[in-house]
Amino acid sequence: MTAVLDETPVATHGTGRRSSWSAALALALFEARRLLLSLPVLLAFAVYVAWIVWQTPDFEDGYPALQDADRAGQSTLLLVGLAVLVCVNQAVLRAKRRDTERHFAVLVLPGPWRTGAHALSLVPVVVLTAVCTLAQFGWSALRSGAVGSGSPGELLVGPLTVLLFGALGVLLARLVASPIAAPLITVVLILMFFVAGGFPAGDGERGLRWLTPVVTEASSQTLPASLLDRPAAWHALYLAGLALTLALLAVLAGGGRGWMLTAATAGAVALAVTGGVLQCAPVGADTRAARERASVSPEKLQTCVRHGSSTYCAFPDWTARTDSWADVVHDVQSSAGGTARTQPLLVRQRIDARYGLTADAAIEPSSTPHQVTVGTAWGGNRVPEFSAAVAAVLVAGDEKAAGSLCDGRMVTVMWLALNRLPHPMTSLRNVRLDDSVTGSAIVLSPTNPMSMTAGQTDVVRELLGRPAGEITPRVRAHWAELTAPKVTTAHVAELLGVAAPKAADKCE
Amino acid sequence: MRVSGQVRVGGQVRVGGQVRVARELLLPAGRALPWRSPAAGAGLGLLILAVPRLTDTEPAPWLALVLLRCAILAHAVGLAFLMDDPARHTTATVPTRRALRTAVRLALITPVTALWWTAALLLVPSHIRPPTGDLTLEAAAVCVLALAAGAAAVRLTDAPAPGVSVAAALLFTAVVAPLLLPDQWALFVPPGDQRWGVAHERWAGVLAGAVVLWGICLPEPLRRGPGALRLRSPCGTSDPSRT
Amino acid sequence: MIPTVSASGLSLRYGRAQALDDVSLRLTQGVTGLLGPNGAGKTTLLRVLATAVPADRGAFTVLGHDPAAPAGRQELRRGLGYLPQTPGFHPDFTAFEFVDYVAILKELTDRTARHREVRRVLDQVDLAEVRGKRIKKLSGGMRQRVALAAALVGDPGFLVLDEPTVGLDPEQRMRFRELIAQAGEGRTVLLSTHQTEDVAMLCHRVLVMAGGRIRFDGTPAELTARAAGRVWSSTERDPAAKAGWRTGTGSFRNVGSPPDGADLLEPTLEDGYLLTLDGADAEVAA
Incomplete structure (x- = not known):
């Protein structure tokens, strides 16, 4: 008898809780559907998906490094986040705006549960965001030229940012019952991105800038994943903790009470603080040492492969790419004459990671004979740049000497570099800093740039217009003269059988 | 029972009476205006500009421009709510034209906006302030665009308070436009950029377009043309708010 | 009597819904009631006549003013009073x-x-x-x-009232009826309502709308007369009745086609309204 009496109220209580949960879940599903179908969210997703489709194939010229691809979409997701913020805020305020609050306030499901349901309604949007992020990353990862590895922490940042903004929208509605609050907060957030974007690494790599949801870097340099050392996992923890804190604060502001809620809020704050503090800690000494080592003495970390007579040394992630480099070297050497045709080269991948991602540092040219530097990026303009460096080393002997080439040899270098590429004229335009095919210009290479005079440009353009079968024998025949120091451009033009430029060589 | 001897006071007003209506309307329309939203927007705008002053840091010229543009956006978001009118259905069929009613609202908000803009400019130290005339053009274009979008919302929907949708649309445009506008259409150029002049010719175009849009949306249509976008039936007791 | 409001061929469509379907009417001074089920097009008709929304087709004049031209609409609005269904x-x-x-x-x-x-x-x-x-x-x-x-x-000379008595208590409704009756003296009042008593007590004419069309146009007495001989009393619910309910006395009040020798009752306006709607339904179905 006693047992029965004891049990009955417990059972009733349990049912009540459970029904509250299931009702809140049903409400969350209902609100989630409305949220996903609201016009701003639909538009934001449309823009985001269009951006993925438009951007991903060309990301890093089709040779993506996955340690960069994992955070490529984060900034664009802010748009989705802002749309979710405004829409979920309006959804929470709907009852007040439509004057149904008086009715809803006396329904079985209490106010705090309704607030909680609104916070839960964010989950499907966040999941959809995660699916989009994964699709974008997966697309990059499946490309044949992809190298490196992504970080789960970075992939989580996008969806968690959307969750954070949504939770902010719910909390805002519970604090300020005005429809203008969310649009105005959005303006403030837009301002913050501009300001944060203006100082991408304002106070070093770490520090307070990691408190913003999406942390961008000033550098476009691709580093090996192990040297990146972005505290992505701690940042994800920080975002998750912050989002949970805001959502639970909204439930508290909506009238929720009880020790479980208080404890959960305290736990969420603890998560946010832990993540927030740890992510801001300065870059560790071992990372600094590893970066120094990779920059100054890469040979200790690299694997070398032989293709033909030349050796190709790459960081572990990039060994697969040595084939592409070897193809370019083979093309350049097969057009050359003399000993250059068989000269063994050392192609070494080099980076300058001493400044982390805070700045793009130029790589010093190597003075080691017959050594060519190649960077971490590939595809697009990087191919003619590397090709130019190979040709310059074959003609001048080493990179340092190639940087100060100022005579007719520059014609030979550029012709060697470009004539076997699929679109020589386009490559000529791309490899020059000002995208021109006339006049003097700077020619880019993985290390220091080289310079072409207007006359050299005219001769190279003329040569590239002729069939390779006509020029190659002349290059081979006159190789020694063509590569002799101080040879004039006019003489080179004469040897190769094209019109000589009017102006004399004069380097700027 | 009609009050005997009552004059048809309405009968007095004909041509020229619109001015008197406008004058009489100023005070109640001023009371009916949703002041809180523009005030919040303007306040936030000034706050954005005041923060560097209060913290005694001097922003770089590019940052000063970003701050001013965000302040303009905040104010425009406030203005998006200006056409909200809870009494819209009650006053739907009065003889005073919508254009005149809107003009009265505009007459009330314009001096306030002008004052606000002056204060906003003064908050930025003169040596880092971007060209005042050009930036005033940007501000005018964005504010008129917000008002025109509000007028369009009133024209195309039956909602008494479309402000929040207008604000959302404005924000969406503000975020997406800088991302998607191709270079030859660039509007948001930094100071000292060689495209500054051309960009501000485009801003003048935006202003003109906004004014035209506003002009189109002001009159109440006599016919439901092909552009009649009211697709939802306003009838039925179950859906009175129809928003 | 000279009509103060006359409309012909008013049609209006919201998306796929035909809210008004070729509505023609003439109103004279006094209170005219507009009855109809939800979604019949009452509010749309009132909004069109009050110039809140233009019709797709058709024309109308109020007190001689044609709202098709801006000047006519202004003149019309100067003589118009409008109480919307949900005033703000x-x-x-x-x-x-x-x-x-x-x-x-x-x-x-x-x-x-x-x-x-x-x-x-x-x-x-x-x-x-x-x-x-x-x-x-x-x-x-x-x-x-x-x-x-x-x-x-x-x-105003023309008063358009869209369900003004909704949500009022009986006393307030009585008071409102008084006000509307007063307003109807020397004016044209078009009153949309769900309350058949309002119409019975106030209106000299009644229109019944269904499916965007006018199904009845006449006096309240004529509407009531439509049910003459079609309301009867029985001890059980009569399966032949269109509608039937047990009254406070315990017997059933049936509306429809009575069997021979049925105990006929005095019809009300509501009976006439129900039978008119029933006919309209049948017509729509056919």
């Missing part, structure tokens, strides 16, 4: 301020005369006592009366 207010205005505001919008620019007029209509709707109170502090019935005062201000 500026909640911070007092009752007086709000009616005064509407009066200005109705181009009553002489301040003294206008204030006198506003006080008169507020008196007329029994709000003299609370005219200084903010609208947000007023009860639902009082707000409805503020909206009626806003419609009445400026002494």
